[in-house]
Amino acid sequence: MNEFGLKPRKADLGKLGLSHLGDTYWNLEPAELVEHTIVNGQGVLADSGALAVDTGEFTGRSPKDKFCVKDAKSEKTVWWGEVNIPMEADTFERLRQRMAAYLMGRDVYVQDAYACADEAFRLNLRLVAEYPWSALFGNNMFLRPAKDELPGFDPEWHILCAPGFLADATIDGTRQHNFAAVDLTRKMILIGGTAYTGEIKKGIFSVLNYILPQERDVLSMHCSANIGKSGDTAVFFGLSGTGKTTLSADPDRQLIGDDEHGWGANGVFNFEGGCYAKCIDLSKEKEPEIWDAVKFGALLENVSFKDESQSSVDFTDGSKTENTRVSYPLEHIANHAQPSVGGHPKNIFFLTCDAYGVLPPISKLTDGQAMYWFLSGYTAKVAGTEAGITEPKTVFSTCFGAPFLPLHPTKYADMLGKRLKENKVNVWLVNTGWSGGPYGTGERMKLRFTRAMITAALTGELEKVNYVEHPVFGVSIPTECPNVPSEVLQTRNTWKDKGAYDEQADKLAKAFRTNFDKYRENAAAEILAAEPKGVVKA
Numbered sequence: 001m002n003e004f005g006l007k008p009r010k011a012d013l014g015k016l017g018l019s020h021l022g023d024t025y026w027n028l029e030p031a032e033l034v035e036h037t038i039v040n041g042q043g044v045l046a047d048s049g050a051l052a053v054d055t056g057e058f059t060g061r062s063p064k065d066k067f068c069v070k071d072a073k074s075e076k077t078v079w080w081g082e083v084n085i086p087m088e089a090d091t092f093e094r095l096r097q098r099m100a101a102y103l104m105g106r107d108v109y110v111q112d113a114y115a116c117a118d119e120a121f122r123l124n125l126r127l128v129a130e131y132p133w134s135a136l137f138g139n140n141m142f143l144r145p146a147k148d149e150l151p152g153f154d155p156e157w158h159i160l161c162a163p164g165f166l167a168d169a170t171i172d173g174t175r176q177h178n179f180a181a182v183d184l185t186r187k188m189i190l191i192g193g194t195a196y197t198g199e200i201k202k203g204i205f206s207v208l209n210y211i212l213p214q215e216r217d218v219l220s221m222h223c224s225a226n227i228g229k230s231g232d233t234a235v236f237f238g239l240s241g242t243g244k245t246t247l248s249a250d251p252d253r254q255l256i257g258d259d260e261h262g263w264g265a266n267g268v269f270n271f272e273g274g275c276y277a278k279c280i281d282l283s284k285e286k287e288p289e290i291w292d293a294v295k296f297g298a299l300l301e302n303v304s305f306k307d308e309s310q311s312s313v314d315f316t317d318g319s320k321t322e323n324t325r326v327s328y329p330l331e332h333i334a335n336h337a338q339p340s341v342g343g344h345p346k347n348i349f350f351l352t353c354d355a356y357g358v359l360p361p362i363s364k365l366t367d368g369q370a371m372y373w374f375l376s377g378y379t380a381k382v383a384g385t386e387a388g389i390t391e392p393k394t395v396f397s398t399c400f401g402a403p404f405l406p407l408h409p410t411k412y413a414d415m416l417g418k419r420l421k422e423n424k425v426n427v428w429l430v431n432t433g434w435s436g437g438p439y440g441t442g443e444r445m446k447l448r449f450t451r452a453m454i455t456a457a458l459t460g461e462l463e464k465v466n467y468v469e470h471p472v473f474g475v476s477i478p479t480e481c482p483n484v485p486s487e488v489l490q491t492r493n494t495w496k497d498k499g500a501y502d503e504q505a506d507k508l509a510k511a512f513r514t515n516f517d518k519y520r521e522n523a524a525a526e527i528l529a530a531e532p533k534g535v536v537k538a
Helices: 030-039 089-103 132-141 147-152 198-215 244-248 288-293 367-376 409-423 447-459 498-520
Strands: 003-005 024-026 043-045 051-053 066-069 085-087 108-115 123-129 157-162 179-183 188-192 219-227 233-238 254-257 260-264 267-270 274-278 299-301 325-329 345-352 362-365 378-381 393-396 426-431 467-469 476-478
Touching (some): 030 043, 051 132, 085 089, 089 157, 089 179, 123 132, 123 198, 132 274, 132 299, 157 198, 179 198, 188 198, 198 260, 198 409, 219 409, 233 244, 233 267, 244 274, 244 345, 274 288, 345 447, 362 447, 367 409, 393 498, 426 447
Parallel strands (some): 024 108, 051 299, 123 157, 233 345
Antiparallel strands (some): 108 123, 179 188, 219 254, 260 267, 299 325, 362 476, 378 393
16 A cells, blocks of 8 residues: 555554455645546546546435434433434444445555534544545635644544445445444544545534534534625525525625534634535526635536536536535635634524515515424426426424434524524524515516515615515515515515415425424424414405
C-alpha cells in the first residue's frame, strides 16, 4: 500500500479494520480529486468547469434502507419505526468486516473534515471513500480544517463509503443490496451499494440530530439561513422543492448555510461547509448565485448534456432524474457569512409548495400555529418529481425533516417552541406553490413575488399593513405588500370557481387533521387551537 497526500500523524485505518488496501490518498486538493475522477473514467468536466458524474442506480436517498444500531445507548432514546430501522450490533460489525474485505487491494480516498461552524459544538470526522468524487463531495459539504490543523487531526466519527460493495440481504441483514447504517456507540457510518452522495451528508446530519438536542441543548434544524446587513438572522424551513436553497441565496444578505443548522444559546450556526442544491431548471436569470457557483470544484450529479461533446449542461433535462444536484463549497457563493454563524433569528419562514393552490402566498403565524405547522411539515409533490406520481401528492414530514430525526419529533418541537417565546421571533408561512387553481390548472407563484414578500417581512414592511384571517387555516394574511399585486395575496380570489376552492381547502384541512392524530394526545392547548377548521357552508 502506498500513501499520498496530507496524512495526520496519528491516522491509522487499521483501527477501522481496513488493511491490505491499494493506494491511499489523504486529503487531496479538489483539483487532484477531479483529475483522479476523470482519469478513472468516472466523470467529465462541464464547460463551466464543474465535474459531472452519474451516481448510477440510485439518484436519491433510500429511506427504507437506512438503519441504526439498537443497543444500550440507543434502545430507549431513538424513535424506532419506519424512520429509524433497528439493526443489531453484530449485524453492523459483520457488514463492516465484509466491506473491509471488499476494499482490500482497492484505492481509497480519505477526507478529514468537521461539522458545526460554532467551535463549541465542533465534531471531527473522517470519510473513507472508494471513489475520488465521493471525497470531493465530502470536501465540498463539510467544514475543512486548515492545513496546519491536519497533522494533529483526530476524528471522533468515521464514515466508510463503498458504493461498489453490494450487500447480500440473506447474510448482511439488509433489505436489499444498498444500505446506510449508523452505530451511535461506535461512532461510525457505513454506506454501500449506492453512490448517491446525499447519504454521506444526511448520515452526519442524523448523528447531529441525535447528539445536539440531547447532550448540548441545541435545536438541530433542516433549514437554510442568512443574515442581513444589520445583523438580523433569518431561517428558512422547507422540504425538497420548496425553494429553501434558492430563497436563502439572497444578493442583499449573507448566506449562513443552505440546509442544516443548529440553534443554541448564542444563536444559529451552520453544520456544513457547502451547499447541495437541486439544479433542475437552473438558470442564471432565476438563480444567479447558484448558477455562478457551478464552476471548477463543484460536483454535478446526474445531469444531461445538450450535445455529444458532453460539455454544455442541459439543466432542463430530467430524463435521468428530477433530483439533479450540485454540491459546492460555501466559498462559491460570493456573499457568504464568515464564519457561518448568526445571532438568534428575528424571522423564520416555513416554506411549502402547495400544489393544490389553497394556501396564501404569505401569512403570519402565532406561536401555537408555528408549532402546529412545524410538527406537520407540509408540502405537496407534483407530477414528474417522482416515478408513479401523476397528480399532486400530499406530504407531511414532521419538523420538515422526518427522515433524519433519531429522536421523537416532539423533542425538536418543544425546543422550537421554547426558543420562539424566548426570542420573540416572527414566523411566516410562505407558499411557493400554486395559485388560481391546483397544479395543472393554476400557475405557480412567481419567484419575484415570493422574493418581494420575504423582503417585506425581513425589512418590517409587513408590520405596517392590515391582516385578514384565513377562514379555514386561521393564518393571518396581509392585505397588501410592496411590489406584489394585492389580488395575489388572497388565494381564494385568484380562483374563478370559488366553490372549487372551498372544496379543495376543506380537503386539505382534513388531511392536516388526520395527519395530526398521532400528536394530538400530547399536544398543548395552543397547538390544538391552531388546527385547521372545516369550510363554513353558506
